[in-house]
Amino acid sequence: MTLITRLARLAVLASVMALGACKPAGELPHASRSTLDGVLRDGSVSYAAEDFREASPGKPGGTLRVTTALDTTTLDVHSISHGNVQWLGRILFDCLLYQDEQGNISPWLAKSWEISPDGLTYTFHLRDDVTFSDGEKFNARAVQVNLEHMRDPATKSPLAAAYIAPYVEGRIVDEYTFEARLREPYSPFLDVLAQSWLSMLSPRQILQAPKSIAEHPIGTGPFVLESYTREQSLTFVKRKGYHWAPAVTRHSGEAYLDRIELSIIPEPMIRFSALESGQSDFTVDAPAQNAKAIRANPDLRMHSRIRKANPFRSMVFNVERFPFQDVQVRRAVAKAIDREGLTWITGFGEYQAKDDFLAANTRYYDPAFKDVLGYDPAEANRLLDEAGWGQRDADGYRVKDGQRLAARLVTYETGAYPGSVGVAIQADLKKIGFELTIELMPLAQFTQYRYSSNFQLLAGGYWHTNTPDGLYILYHSNAISTPKLIGQNAGRFRDDLLDAALSAARRSTDPVELAALYRTAQQRLVETVPAIPVFEAHVVVAYRKAVKGVIFDTSHNTPFFTSVWLDPEAQ
Numbered sequence: 001m002t003l004i005t006r007l008a009r010l011a012v013l014a015s016v017m018a019l020g021a022c023k024p025a026g027e028l029p030h031a032s033r034s035t036l037d038g039v040l041r042d043g044s045v046s047y048a049a050e051d052f053r054e055a056s057p058g059k060p061g062g063t064l065r066v067t068t069a070l071d072t073t074t075l076d077v078h079s080i081s082h083g084n085v086q087w088l089g090r091i092l093f094d095c096l097l098y099q100d101e102q103g104n105i106s107p108w109l110a111k112s113w114e115i116s117p118d119g120l121t122y123t124f125h126l127r128d129d130v131t132f133s134d135g136e137k138f139n140a141r142a143v144q145v146n147l148e149h150m151r152d153p154a155t156k157s158p159l160a161a162a163y164i165a166p167y168v169e170g171r172i173v174d175e176y177t178f179e180a181r182l183r184e185p186y187s188p189f190l191d192v193l194a195q196s197w198l199s200m201l202s203p204r205q206i207l208q209a210p211k212s213i214a215e216h217p218i219g220t221g222p223f224v225l226e227s228y229t230r231e232q233s234l235t236f237v238k239r240k241g242y243h244w245a246p247a248v249t250r251h252s253g254e255a256y257l258d259r260i261e262l263s264i265i266p267e268p269m270i271r272f273s274a275l276e277s278g279q280s281d282f283t284v285d286a287p288a289q290n291a292k293a294i295r296a297n298p299d300l301r302m303h304s305r306i307r308k309a310n311p312f313r314s315m316v317f318n319v320e321r322f323p324f325q326d327v328q329v330r331r332a333v334a335k336a337i338d339r340e341g342l343t344w345i346t347g348f349g350e351y352q353a354k355d356d357f358l359a360a361n362t363r364y365y366d367p368a369f370k371d372v373l374g375y376d377p378a379e380a381n382r383l384l385d386e387a388g389w390g391q392r393d394a395d396g397y398r399v400k401d402g403q404r405l406a407a408r409l410v411t412y413e414t415g416a417y418p419g420s421v422g423v424a425i426q427a428d429l430k431k432i433g434f435e436l437t438i439e440l441m442p443l444a445q446f447t448q449y450r451y452s453s454n455f456q457l458l459a460g461g462y463w464h465t466n467t468p469d470g471l472y473i474l475y476h477s478n479a480i481s482t483p484k485l486i487g488q489n490a491g492r493f494r495d496d497l498l499d500a501a502l503s504a505a506r507r508s509t510d511p512v513e514l515a516a517l518y519r520t521a522q523q524r525l526v527e528t529v530p531a532i533p534v535f536e537a538h539v540v541v542a543y544r545k546a547v548k549g550v551i552f553d554t555s556h557n558t559p560f561f562t563s564v565w566l567d568p569e570a571q
Contacts, residue, residue: 043367058565089196313460
């Protein structure tokens with residue numbers, strides 16, 4: 001009997017147990033309840049260097065049974081923005097570069113690099129002992145083919161292409177030296193090359209069988225894909241001879257595990273039940289509603305960590321649509337939403353509530369603006385009165401010039417943004433006389449609305465990167481979608497001061513100047529309110545005590561499975 005079949009039989013139990021997942025009566029939500037791994041000090045979050053590197057060698061052998069909530073639907077990591085790529089990519093692929101424990105760039109497949117004085121030419125010196133699992137050499141040609149694949153319109157990349165947008169062309173200097181030419185200085189270039197979405201795929205596969213990448217990708221990583229059944233499972237086997245893990249991890253040689261069996265289990269309670277009963281060993285999507293039970297179980301371990309750059313947003317405003325052309329209305333809506341309540345509904349005390357626009361563990365985060373958009377219904381009402389919405393109709397909603405203050409929220413059902421979030425926002429806004437209607441639609445239709453900006457309010461989510469340049473990706477006017485660009489500025493937000501600060505930050509490498517520019521950007525965002533941050537974008541994982549060697553990726557703060565091993569004595 002497969003794990004999927006066994007877990008499906010727990011569905012009835014899950015539906016009963018889920019009734020007990022509500023917030024206890026009389027218990028108030030507070031961000032301080034969060035049990036995140038890092039140290040929270042003066043609004044910023046930091047992590048110990050030991051979280052990102054092996055303490056000692058592990059024992060080889062064994063099969064790790066892992067569960068996750070969602071399928072990526074394709075394994076061509078260049079073509080998607082799916083969050084699972086953050087950890088899944090590290091199983092199959094490697095990157096040119098890696099971040100160290102402090103977020104500085106360190107070697108991986110590239111041994112070293114130079115940057116020209118004008119910031120336009122990057123010369124990479126590559127390892128000469130790396131191969132893809134199909135036997136193809138990793139070399140300068142492989143890098144060139146991969147960069148072209150990322151930005152090829154046929155790849156339809158919403159992420160990798162945007163992250164290397166300034167890249168113009170590459171030149172093969174010799175077999176293991178590659179030169180990348182940019183059209184303009186772009187200081188985040190090395191950082192983004194360290195992310196899983198920009199992993200190296202087999203150039204032979206890209207050129208000769210690109211359609212096969214979706215289900216049978218070929219990489220240089222520590223594991224090889226053995227099988228993939230969409231919406232059900234993936235199986236990976238150890239890559240023999242692998243010996244080029246990032247030096248930062250302090251891992252030497254092949255992965256310890258023989259196999260990883262990954263099951264896709266959308267139901268949170270079933271993932272929890274499988275872990276608790278020993279039918280699975282590890283879940284990369286630990287259900288927050290079961291966190292208390294997981295932490296209380298001596299056979300289980302749990303981690304709650306924050307992704308860098310952009311926090312989770314509850315809503316994105318279309319600033320070209322009524323009534324959100326008016327910044328007073330946007331600010332009033334932001335101050336009317338009880339983020340602590342929303343954080344509890346979604347994270348059950350595991351998440352950090354968030355009022356500002358940059359994750360608290362990101363370089364150049366400035367906590368000075370963290371309370372500007374804090375929950376304040378009285379101030380929200382004052383702002384709306386000031387904006388001319390002082391009258392109310394018979395139903396209690398505000399009106400001006402015969403028009404009701406109202407908007408439609410476009411959303412889709414997902415574990416990260418359950419329907420209860422939209423309903424809670426609807427209730428909060430009703431208290432200030434704002435009518436919110438909710439339209440739930442299939443993901444494909446939602447995506448179409450998003451990229452065409454066909455909405456007033458869009459249900460949020462998180463958009464991850466490993467640098468503060470994530471603000472450029474979401475809010476710079478250059479990130480608005482065009483027929484040639486899949487942009488992430490879905491609300492069509494434009495602000496000259498913000499654009500200037502974020503553009504200048506891309507050109508600068510001076511830490512003092514960057515701190516000042518990103519401070520300006522963070523201040524401008526809380527002033528202009530293009531979206532509503534609600535909580536940090538958390539990574540919550542859990543595993544059985546027999547699982548050892550769990551460290552975290554420095555770019556994504558997700559598990560790094562190359563170092564994981566199983567201790568039979570702890571079973």
